[in-house]
Amino acid sequence: MDLSYYDITIDQINIMSTVTVSPKYQVVIPKEVRESMGIYSGQKIQVLTYQNRIELIPIKPMKKMKGFLKGINTGVDRDDDRV
Numbered sequence: 001m002d003l004s005y006y007d008i009t010i011d012q013i014n015i016m017s018t019v020t021v022s023p024k025y026q027v028v029i030p031k032e033v034r035e036s037m038g039i040y041s042g043q044k045i046q047v048l049t050y051q052n053r054i055e056l057i058p059i060k061p062m063k064k065m066k067g068f069l070k071g072i073n074t075g076v077d078r079d080d081d082r083v
């Protein structure tokens with residue numbers, strides 16, 4: 001695929017695949033999606049329904065969350081009665 005025509009980065013490309021629901025209502029997450037999202041065996045995933053679709057959100061371990069707010073602006077105006 002020639003990406004020079006599009007003004008996007010590879011991180012913005014959605015991987016779209018079709019999966020089949022098994023008789024036990026199970027689905028297999030395609031390898032390309034697992035790899036791009038860093039999903040591993042045994043990982044917990046949150047399942048949401050939103051506007052007539054199903055969304056799977058990988059839950060990250062707290063240890064991997066360390067530093068993800070680095071550089072956030074903490075200079076929020078607060079009421080005088082708040083510390």
